[in-house]
Amino acid sequence: MMMISRREVPQYLAIALLLALLTAGSMVVLDRPDLRSTLGSPSLLHWMGTDDLGRGVGTRIMRAAALSLGASAMAWFAAVTIGVVLGGYSAYRPGSWGAAWIRWFIVVFYTTPFFLVVVGVVGALGPGLINAYVVFALVAWAAPARQTAAMVDRLRQTTFVVATQSFGFSPAQVVRYALAPEVARPVIVASLAVLPEILAFDAALAFFGLGAPPPTPTIGRMVLEGINYMSVAWWLILFPVAVLALLCLAVRVIVQGSAR
Amino acid sequence: MGSDPGPEPSSGPVAEPSRLRSLASKGARALLTAAFLTVVVSSFTFLLFDLLPSDPIRVTLGPNATDEAVTRLRHELGYDRPLLSRLGIYMLGVARLDFGQSLVTRRPVVKDVLDAYVTTLMYVGLALSISIVGSITLLGLARIGGGRLQSLLLLLTRAVISLPSVVVAIGVGVAMLAVLDPAVSYLADTRTAVMAGLTLAVYPTLSLTEILVLEGEVTLRLPYVRAARSFGFTERYIFWAYVFRSAMLPWLAQLSNLAASLVTGSILVELIFSLSGLGRLVLQSVLRNDSPMMQSVVIVGVLTFLCVNSLTAIALRNLYPATR
Numbered sequence A: 001m002m003m004i005s006r007r008e009v010p011q012y013l014a015i016a017l018l019l020a021l022l023t024a025g026s027m028v029v030l031d032r033p034d035l036r037s038t039l040g041s042p043s044l045l046h047w048m049g050t051d052d053l054g055r056g057v058g059t060r061i062m063r064a065a066a067l068s069l070g071a072s073a074m075a076w077f078a079a080v081t082i083g084v085v086l087g088g089y090s091a092y093r094p095g096s097w098g099a100a101w102i103r104w105f106i107v108v109f110y111t112t113p114f115f116l117v118v119v120g121v122v123g124a125l126g127p128g129l130i131n132a133y134v135v136f137a138l139v140a141w142a143a144p145a146r147q148t149a150a151m152v153d154r155l156r157q158t159t160f161v162v163a164t165q166s167f168g169f170s171p172a173q174v175v176r177y178a179l180a181p182e183v184a185r186p187v188i189v190a191s192l193a194v195l196p197e198i199l200a201f202d203a204a205l206a207f208f209g210l211g212a213p214p215p216t217p218t219i220g221r222m223v224l225e226g227i228n229y230m231s232v233a234w235w236l237i238l239f240p241v242a243v244l245a246l247l248c249l250a251v252r253v254i255v256q257g258s259a260r
Numbered sequence B: 001m002g003s004d005p006g007p008e009p010s011s012g013p014v015a016e017p018s019r020l021r022s023l024a025s026k027g028a029r030a031l032l033t034a035a036f037l038t039v040v041v042s043s044f045t046f047l048l049f050d051l052l053p054s055d056p057i058r059v060t061l062g063p064n065a066t067d068e069a070v071t072r073l074r075h076e077l078g079y080d081r082p083l084l085s086r087l088g089i090y091m092l093g094v095a096r097l098d099f100g101q102s103l104v105t106r107r108p109v110v111k112d113v114l115d116a117y118v119t120t121l122m123y124v125g126l127a128l129s130i131s132i133v134g135s136i137t138l139l140g141l142a143r144i145g146g147g148r149l150q151s152l153l154l155l156l157t158r159a160v161i162s163l164p165s166v167v168v169a170i171g172v173g174v175a176m177l178a179v180l181d182p183a184v185s186y187l188a189d190t191r192t193a194v195m196a197g198l199t200l201a202v203y204p205t206l207s208l209t210e211i212l213v214l215e216g217e218v219t220l221r222l223p224y225v226r227a228a229r230s231f232g233f234t235e236r237y238i239f240w241a242y243v244f245r246s247a248m249l250p251w252l253a254q255l256s257n258l259a260a261s262l263v264t265g266s267i268l269v270e271l272i273f274s275l276s277g278l279g280r281l282v283l284q285s286v287l288r289n290d291s292p293m294m295q296s297v298v299i300v301g302v303l304t305f306l307c308v309n310s311l312t313a314i315a316l317r318n319l320y321p322a323t324r
Helices: A006-027 A057-092 A099-111 A114-125 A129-140 A142-156 A159-166 A171-192 A195-207 A219-228 A235-259 B017-051 B056-061 B067-076 B083-095 B109-145 B147-161 B165-180 B189-220 B223-230 B235-273 B278-288 B291-319
Strands: none
Touching: A006 A057, A006 A235, A057 A099, A057 A129, A057 A142, A057 A171, A057 A195, A057 A219, A057 A235, A099 A142, A114 A129, A114 A195, A114 B017, A114 B278, A114 B291, A129 A142, A129 A195, A142 A171, A159 A171, A171 A235, A195 A219, A195 A235, A195 B165, A195 B235, A219 A235, A219 B165, A235 B165, B017 B083, B017 B291, B056 B067, B109 B147, B109 B189, B109 B235, B109 B278, B109 B291, B147 B189, B165 B189, B165 B235, B189 B235, B223 B235, B235 B278, B235 B291, B278 B291
């Protein structure tokens, strides 16, 4: 049986929490609007209170968190895949066609605050979860690309890579057996650190009204609505903010655990 | 703390003609770079918005507009010209600081953008100053308070900055609204701006403090600090004259890293505190699909960001020649 050391406990707790949220959030049944029970404070039936349309806040938060987690993970995966492929290519074949262009794009995308651009583009394309994440993946690939390029640059001249090449392995085999095992872990760990930022970014977009359209619950819109009712219904603002913070913290704990 | 009893450098740099000339050429190069960047950023943004599969004219006129009306307005605003000619016209306008007219108000966007920009700059500048002064003050407190206070401070900083800056801004902003005054409309503009600045400052202040404290700890163990001790300098003098100076290097680098999060954070903070800065303008133009307005906000934002970045790069290069 695998032993879990005491240091790893928070990490596994965080993983369990996220998995539980994902399953609960996708299985939970959302309330229909019920105008007889609007703005109800937390009770046994609705343990996070109800919102301005009488829907339970707890179930909505769980669904929102699950949606956000799933979509963020997919956007992250897409961004890392694009980044590793492009960054690796530009560094492994520096003189080849397009490599210089890729390098240039990496610098441009890496140094520009793309939140504004993303907001503008998503606004023009129309709000929606898919649009937001496609645009996000298209700008977030630069960080992993930069890191992969830097690592491959360094590795390309090391003896074991040169030896593999001189044995007559094909470029694909060199990548598969010499480069990929060295590059994969640091790049994945480093880019995992961006995941909380993606979650926050998702909340920010929804805050802007650019997330999934209502009635789909999003944490960002719940926060925005909570601000409007802050003086009469504290639960509308407290729980979304707390859950958002908890989500980001849980991801951070996992990232730090895997970096050790 | 503030007084620095360190010895003055023996010979100050004297401005010689050659030095002046190199300074002038550096200035000219910086101006050229700025102009080049403006051209690149503006045309990139223009093309980006132009290539999007959405028709701003149709959106402006609404779903019930006739094809004829759409064609007429498109012609009126010059949207029926070929792409390159429109890009040329746009860039000529940018050279005259004319970023086109809003599709909604039909007024030039420059004035609205500038007004909003000033508002945003005010509290972002406030936030930046608070984080600069705050981080150094917290470091000073940690030095005076000793080990226990320092570890407490580090614990607090780590807990807060392990969250994304946006989440911190939302949390602090909401808490501040709840504690100070929920009825935002009663607040005077300045008070709201100060609250926004404070909210925005929390994350950068703590993040900068952490860097100063940790870097200070590392530097205190280096041989040259031990040498200084053996020469009989006081602990306080060693820290502020030598250790602090070397800790400023990662501090400055982090300051420039934080610029991006300030841009994002400012948009959120504006929504929370109902300020009419760039963030609100972006939101309005996004919701009304006012693409000229969006374009100019994006251009202004990106250029500001690049400006801040190159300023910190210049500061780093001049303060720490080794980073050149």
